[in-house]
Amino acid sequence: MKVKEDITVNGMSCKHCVKAVTEAVKALDGVKKVKVNLEKKNALVEYDDEKTNIEAIKAAINDAGYSA
Structure with a gap:
């Protein structure tokens, strides 16, 4: 079943952080979409x-x- 979660991510400070979090989550089997927002500090x-x-x-x- 498809599930959507809004996860708070602490410790991000730049676009490289956003890329690192995005790639880490996308690497998991079963993940369909990831959108990381630096300003809102969430994924x-x-x-x-x-x-x-x-x-x-x-x-x-x-x-x-x-930190999630």
Whole structure:
């Protein structure tokens, strides 16, 4: 089932941070769309909950060096 989540991401300060978070989340199987907003400090993620989950997405963000 397709799920949309709005995840707060702390620690981003530039466009390179946005790219790093985007790539980390997109690398997960089941993620369909990712839109990271530096100003709002969030990531809008659309994913298939049969292939991944919110915990895995947050872990990918944390592993990239940011706090979700």
